[in-house]
Amino acid sequence: MGPPRMSWRPGCACALLLGVGLLSAAQAQSPLRGSLTEELPSAALPYQVKPVDGAPVSPGIRRVLERFLTWTLICDESKGRKVCNIVQSIAAPDGNLVFSWSIAATASGEPVFVVRAPVTGIPARSVTLNFGGAATVIRLTACDASLCVGFLPVDPMMMRQIRDKGTVKIHYWKTDGSPRVDISSSLDGLALAIKSLRRKSTPS
Numbered sequence: 001m002g003p004p005r006m007s008w009r010p011g012c013a014c015a016l017l018l019g020v021g022l023l024s025a026a027q028a029q030s031p032l033r034g035s036l037t038e039e040l041p042s043a044a045l046p047y048q049v050k051p052v053d054g055a056p057v058s059p060g061i062r063r064v065l066e067r068f069l070t071w072t073l074i075c076d077e078s079k080g081r082k083v084c085n086i087v088q089s090i091a092a093p094d095g096n097l098v099f100s101w102s103i104a105a106t107a108s109g110e111p112v113f114v115v116r117a118p119v120t121g122i123p124a125r126s127v128t129l130n131f132g133g134a135a136t137v138i139r140l141t142a143c144d145a146s147l148c149v150g151f152l153p154v155d156p157m158m159m160r161q162i163r164d165k166g167t168v169k170i171h172y173w174k175t176d177g178s179p180r181v182d183i184s185s186s187l188d189g190l191a192l193a194i195k196s197l198r199r200k201s202t203p204s
Contacts, residue, residue: 117147
């Protein structure tokens with residue numbers, strides 16, 4: 001199934017492509033907003049940002065990577081068409097993915113975060129993100145054997161956090177009764193990555 005894309009300018013060949021294997025906007029359900037009040041022990045592990053190089057490319061495709069602190073801008077170009085991906089992935093000490101997110105767009109062009117986490121073992125299948133004290137619960141409605149995916153609309157408060165290089169607190173449970181997984185994600189670098197993408201999308 002095709003990943004969601006965001007066009008920065010009408011008719012521009014440069015788009016924002018959100019990761020191989022992500023569900024399309026038509027397959028996503030509306031996110032669930034609210035808060036979780038139950039507290040369980042946390043799984044305090046040294047999670048780290050995982051370098052992202054993108055999926056292998058076919059011959060004839062030119063790939064350019066740009067690192068913006070913990071965010072990676074990946075652009076693939078072939079026959080004058082450019083497709084780009086801004087993503088941040090966080091891994092456990094064993095290298096397994098614990099959280100990944102990118103920016104996409106709905107069919108109407110509204111920006112959203114695409115969130116991926118391994119919450120297949122809990123019926124709620126949700127992740128809580130705390131932006132500057134404002135907690136949002138996201139229901140991850142599309143799952144395979146190891147990961148679930150959901151969308152979170154990018155509102156003005158989140159845009160301020162991006163501009164201010166804020167830190168997002170993330171938590172979820174993998175299974176009922178398991179220690180809570182707690183992660184911190186920095187938005188520092190994302191605004192520069194988006195700015196760079198917009199420059200690439202501007203016709204020379």
